[in-house]
Amino acid sequence: MYEMKPNIFLPEERMDTKGAVKVTRRADALRVNEEKWSKPLMAPGWMAMPSVIIERQNALGLSPLDLNIILQIGTYWWTPDNKPHPSKKSIATAIGVKPRTVQRRIASMEHHGLIHREERRIKGKGSKTNVYHFDGLIKAALPFAKEKTEDIKRRTIENKKRLSRKRPILSVVS
Numbered sequence: 001m002y003e004m005k006p007n008i009f010l011p012e013e014r015m016d017t018k019g020a021v022k023v024t025r026r027a028d029a030l031r032v033n034e035e036k037w038s039k040p041l042m043a044p045g046w047m048a049m050p051s052v053i054i055e056r057q058n059a060l061g062l063s064p065l066d067l068n069i070i071l072q073i074g075t076y077w078w079t080p081d082n083k084p085h086p087s088k089k090s091i092a093t094a095i096g097v098k099p100r101t102v103q104r105r106i107a108s109m110e111h112h113g114l115i116h117r118e119e120r121r122i123k124g125k126g127s128k129t130n131v132y133h134f135d136g137l138i139k140a141a142l143p144f145a146k147e148k149t150e151d152i153k154r155r156t157i158e159n160k161k162r163l164s165r166k167r168p169i170l171s172v173v174s
Contacts, residue, residue: 047075053137056144060137061112066105068095070115073132085120085131106132114140 034042049071053060057067072091076084088106092099109115113136120128 045075047071047077049074050141050145052145052148053141055148056141059144060114060140062109062114063105065095065097065101066109069102069105069109070134070137073115074134077134083118083131083133085129087129109137112136 029048030042030046033046037046053062053070054067057064062070069091072094073084073086076086088099088102092102095102106115106117110117114134116133116136118131118133120131122128
């Protein structure tokens with residue numbers, strides 16, 4: 001039986017090659033997010049989402065409802081190997097729409113190659129919730145991420161050039 005676990009990344013200790021205990025990046029990310037959002041808000045769980053998907057949602061062909069559904073599904077994705085599998089009803093309840101609306105929007109995103117649904121059936125017992133894969137969305141968003149990364153690099157170089165210019169020597173003219 002699958003047990004729901006909160007999407008909380010607590011500090012994980014690992015030994016490095018020299019035997020020293022290292023705290024992973026997840027713990028660092030949690031601390032930073034606690035500083036931004038507050039510990040009480042972060043305690044029940046949090047998720048990570050590439051900002052380029054949010055910023056370029058229109059270019060990706062995502063409606064605000066589609067993005068909201070993706071965010072809801074993403075809150076159930078805790079590890080790379082355990083793909084999210086929330087029910088359409090729980091997604092619908094969270095965002096205030098009917099389950100059929102969620103079903104139609106997911107079908108549309110699947111048709112456009114952004115989401116892949118994997119049906120789970122139990123022989124003689126029926127269906128379980130679908131498992132969702134975001135490989136298509138990731139592939140579609142990569143060019144936008146590369147574009148943004150190049151833009152950031154370009155601006156950084158321009159700023160360094162601008163700041164490294166010699167400033168003219170000012171003198172008082174009488």
